[in-house]
Amino acid sequence: MKLYTYFRSSAAYRVRIALNFKGVSHESMPVDLRPGxxxxxxxxxxxxxxxxPALEDGGAVIGQSLAIIEYLEEIHPQPxxxxxxxxxxxxxxxxxxxxxxxxxxxxxxxxxxxxRSPLGHDEAAVDTWYRxxxxxxxRALEEEARRSSxxxxxxxxxxxxxxxxxxxxxxxxxxxxxxxxxxxPTLRAICGHLETLPAFVRAAPAAQPDAI
Numbered sequence: 622m623k624l625y626t627y628f629r630s631s632a633a634y635r636v637r638i639a640l641n642f643k644g645v646s647h648e649s650m651p652v653d654l655r656p657g658x659x660x661x662x663x664x665x666x667x668x669x670x671x672x673x674p675a676l677e678d679g680g681a682v683i684g685q686s687l688a689i690i691e692y693l694e695e696i697h698p699q700p701x702x703x704x705x706x707x708x709x710x711x712x713x714x715x716x717x718x719x720x721x722x723x724x725x726x727x728x729x730x731x732x733x734x735x736x737r738s739p740l741g742h743d744e745a746a747v748d749t750w751y752r753x754x755x756x757x758x759x760r761a762l763e764e765e766a767r768r769s770s771x772x773x774x775x776x777x778x779x780x781x782x783x784x785x786x787x788x789x790x791x792x793x794x795x796x797x798x799x800x801x802x803x804x805x806p807t808l809r810a811i812c813g814h815l816e817t818l819p820a821f822v823r824a825a826p827a828a829q830p831d832a833i
Contacts, residue, residue: 631790637824724758
């Protein structure tokens, strides 16, 4: 099993957490996004979307982080990242999708680069865009987490779930772009706990071999 990854990609970070949490042996294959290696023909031959992460297993390649994590959940069900009941699973997926589909795409590197060029926005405007969408997304997540966390240390219930796997990378991005996260004490407390867990520590961008 090979994971095509980039140390700073929050989507790849999610998958690294899931792989570590489940104890799945894999080979890390760094793809440097800065010079555009993800747009080179050899990588596009594996993943036509030209994005990271991508997971190669048995000759087949899966793109999109949540699809990869759901695949891992099916082939390595223990320890689980989704609760037992259908309703609880749906609630966890709702939290994860709020991050992966509503917040992250608006602040993805290719979106930010498009704002810079060809649209011509300066860094101050790009940063304002980023911080606006973080604040909008986190405002809703804060309320959701207050309702769904069972211990103030997890997004849902009292165990690590897919929602936690998505939340930690997004919080790291918020800190990286100097977003004001003071209004979100529940999210900060949850991430403060999760970031100490071994699976999250080993998956962190700074711990990756391609980190600079």
